[in-house]
Amino acid sequence: KNKLFTFDPGFMSTASCVSEITYIDGDNGILLHRGYPIADLAKHADYLEVSYLLLFGERPTLEQYTDFIQLVKRHTLVHEQISRFFHGFRRDSHPMAIMCGVSGALAAFYHDSLDISDEEHRDMTAVRLLAKMPTLAAMCYKYSIGQPFMFPQNHLSYSGNFLHMMFATPCEPYIVNPVLERAIDKIFILHADHEQNASTSTVRTAASSGANPFACIAAGIASLWGPAHGGANEACINMLEEIGTVDRIPEYIAKAKDRNDPFRLMGFGHRVYKNYDPRAKVMRQTCHEVLKELNIDHPLFEVAMELERIALSDQYFIDHKLYPNVDFYSGIILKAIGIPTSMFTVMFALARTVGWISHWREMFKPGNMKIVRPRQLYIGQTERPFMPMDKKK
Ligand code: SDX
Numbered sequence: 030k031n032k033l034f035t036f037d038p039g040f041m042s043t044a045s046c047v048s049e050i051t052y053i054d055g056d057n058g059i060l061l062h063r064g065y066p067i068a069d070l071a072k073h074a075d076y077l078e079v080s081y082l083l084l085f086g087e088r089p090t091l092e093q094y095t096d097f098i099q100l101v102k103r104h105t106l107v108h109e110q111i112s113r114f115f116h117g118f119r120r121d122s123h124p125m126a127i128m129c130g131v132s133g134a135l136a137a138f139y140h141d142s143l144d145i146s147d148e149e150h151r152d153m154t155a156v157r158l159l160a161k162m163p164t165l166a167a168m169c170y171k172y173s174i175g176q177p178f179m180f181p182q183n184h185l186s187y188s189g190n191f192l193h194m195m196f197a198t199p200c201e202p203y204i205v206n207p208v209l210e211r212a213i214d215k216i217f218i219l220h221a222d223h224e225q226n227a228s229t230s231t232v233r234t235a236a237s238s239g240a241n242p243f244a245c246i247a248a249g250i251a252s253l254w255g256p257a258h259g260g261a262n263e264a265c266i267n268m269l270e271e272i273g274t275v276d277r278i279p280e281y282i283a284k285a286k287d288r289n290d291p292f293r294l295m296g297f298g299h300r301v302y303k304n305y306d307p308r309a310k311v312m313r314q315t316c317h318e319v320l321k322e323l324n325i326d327h328p329l330f331e332v333a334m335e336l337e338r339i340a341l342s343d344q345y346f347i348d349h350k351l352y353p354n355v356d357f358y359s360g361i362i363l364k365a366i367g368i369p370t371s372m373f374t375v376m377f378a379l380a381r382t383v384g385w386i387s388h389w390r391e392m393f394k395p396g397n398m399k400i401v402r403p404r405q406l407y408i409g410q411t412e413r414p415f416m417p418m419d420k421k422k
Contacts, residue, residue, distance in 0.1 A: 051224045055301035076217040080383040104160035105181035124169035133247035167194035188214040208322040219308040222384025228253040232385040234401040236392045262360035262373040265296035296357030303350040312358035
């Protein structure tokens with residue numbers, strides 16, 4: 030097979046980080062899913078085709094693609110007991126807190142009927158999660174605003190159905206805007222998988238113990254929630270709103286440059302991409318398409334575009350390789366579409382579920398399922414005698 034690089038077989042002892050799914054070259058801004066460049070996938074494929082590729086390793090034939098879509102549609106509903114589970118949360122709960130809970134609760138619904146040693150069961154688990162995450166995500170939003178849950182509409186596309194479940198009400202028809210439908214689908218594609226990031230590593234670690242896959246996904250959701258990772262899109266919008274106007278940008282640029290100031294420009298920088306994030310290039314174009322389609326000139330977007338202009342020209346940012354990342358633009362698009370900031374990381378989790386479950390499935394390849402057990406660099410006390418309390422000085 031056309032390997033991008035070879036490695037010492039001894040490396041296989043850390044099987045949990047060996048993967049065939051996604052390749053990143055951070056210095057050259059390259060991101061490949063099963064060998065296909067992300068820009069080509071975002072331009073020519075939809076999220077379900079990319080999901081099939083991530084899960085099974087090859088692009089589907091037209092017949093496989095059609096069958097896969099039908100299979101996913103047949104599992105978009107969630108058990109009525111899950112709907113009741115939502116009602117145990119406060120209405121003002123953070124949607125990511127609810128998502129951690131309900132995705133983990135799915136483990137209770139499929140535990141006794143799930144044999145993860147059976148490949149067919151593993152495939153069905155992947156389909157169920159891919160199908161149900163949009164439903165659960167939309168339920169989080171509806172629950173938070175006190176509106177009734179909207180059932181999935183299987184005549185709509187994956188992304189169209191999501192928008193319908195989010196914004197339709199039983200009172201009147203909701204027409205899916207094709208520009209927004211495509212923008213949402215691109216956001217899902219661009220967030221689908223990203224090698225061994227913090228949340229994917231969390232899922233692989235949980236999977237390595239043989240844990241229930243729904244519980245593994247709940248662990249991934251918890252890890253993604255942090256503002257340094259998937260919570261950056263929400264944090265980015267909050268930062269733009271705090272800056273408020275273009276004339277206040279220099280004050281925040283100075284804070285970002287001050288090494289004694291813990292402030293970070295949310296939506297900038299990346300642990301791996303020390304060049305431009307290839308996803309950000311696609312997301313930037315989609316962002317401008319959506320702002321044009323919706324004819325939006327909100328001050329928030331002026332601040333965002335000016336911040337981007339400064340970041341791409343300021344020597345500090347260039348020297349520190351601090352480019353806008355995927356989360357900078359996705360937050361702006363989601364805000365423009367009308368999705369509340371608190372739902373941004375839920376959108377990320379929805380999209381990343383197929384990546385997480387693809388990595389979970391990969392752990393079952395021969396030789397991969399070894400418990401992840403990192404060793405540490407111990408810097409604590411050396412051995413010392415224990416003195417009973419009454420003799421202790
Ligand atoms: C995602 O891993 C993945 O693949 C993640 C992800 C995925 O798809 O799964 O791509 C999704 O998480 C994207 C990143 C989203 N996070 C943010 O936008 C939060 C803001 N970014 C920073 O927190 C930071 O850039 C990180 C955490 C993303 C990356 O940090 P690094 O590479 O570990 O860099 P660092 O924190 O060690 O900083 C290196 C230097 C420091 O300056 P010096 O001490 O060398 O002088 O760069 C500076 C930092 O001060 N720096 C920033 C900065 N990020 C790094 N300065 C200002 N603003 C920033 N955002």
